Amino acid sequence: MLPVLHHEDRFIVVDKPSGLAVHPGWSGDERTALHEVRDAIGRKVFPVHRLDRATSGVLVFALDSESARAFCEMFEQGRIEKHYLALVRGVTPEAGTIEHPIPRREGGPRVPASTSYRRVWRGEHLSLVDAEPHSGRLHQVRRHMKHISHPLLGDANYGKGALNRDYRDRFGLGRLALHARSLGFLHPWEGRPVTFEAALPEDLRAPFERIGVVI
Incomplete structure (x- = not known):
């Protein structure tokens, strides 16, 4: 269970x-x-x-x-109100709101979508953000962070394969770094x-x- x-x-x-x-x-x-x-x-x-x-x-x-x-x-x-923790590539701004249309479902038309985020930790090349999607779209947090050039670690769809493999091999991060907190x-x-x-x-x-x- x-x-x-x-x-x-x-x-x-x-x-x-x-x-x-x-x-x-x-x-x-x-x-x-x-x-x-x-x-x-x-x-x-x-x-x-x-x-x-x-x-x-x-x-x-x-x-x-x-x-x-x-x-x-x-x-x-x-x-x-939904909050996600996401570990992303690069140093994000301290906070922001992403407005970018994405589909509700695979192959569907793009519709308005909004996600706010707040950086809660920064490393030299990484950021941990608290992401709050205000709509419910397909892969919304993942797509929106990629849209602002900060893709999630471990994301096979929208991230970088070589970087994902590096963090898996060096740190044991073998999954998408996204958690609905x-x-x-x-x-x-x-x-x-x-x-x-x-x-x-x-x-x-x-x-x-x-x-x-x-x-």
Whole structure:
């Protein structure tokens, strides 16, 4: 079972590891986060947002169709605050907002997309940023950081293969350096603010420590 961050009658929040797809319809995988959670709690679960297979961190499943609709509306309307930690190439500005259209899904038309970021650590040739996407587009954080010439380490799609191999061989960074650290919203049925956080997993924590990243 995936680590459970919160569980109540209408939704469950888990900590997804890197390498596990969320939903078979998005990946074709026989085993996904949906299967893991469904089998562990013994009831149907509904995916309401996407995390890339390579991304770890906070993931929400609704537990009935009405709750799924409520969460999907919240995500679509930007009423959920999402924060990601991303280790990127180069020294970024201290903070900024990226406005650049990207598709909602593979092969789809480009639509407006916005991501704010704040640098939380800098090295000689690297930066760790807290990225906050204000929309939900395909590979949004990865595409937007690449757009400003700061691609993520370990990114096979938008990064540099030679650099990725170098950090894998020297520091053991064998995955995408992107972690969904927190997700916050007004509880749909109680109206109170809630925030769920996932600690940095060992497959990022240990390489970050060897690289010298300070969080």
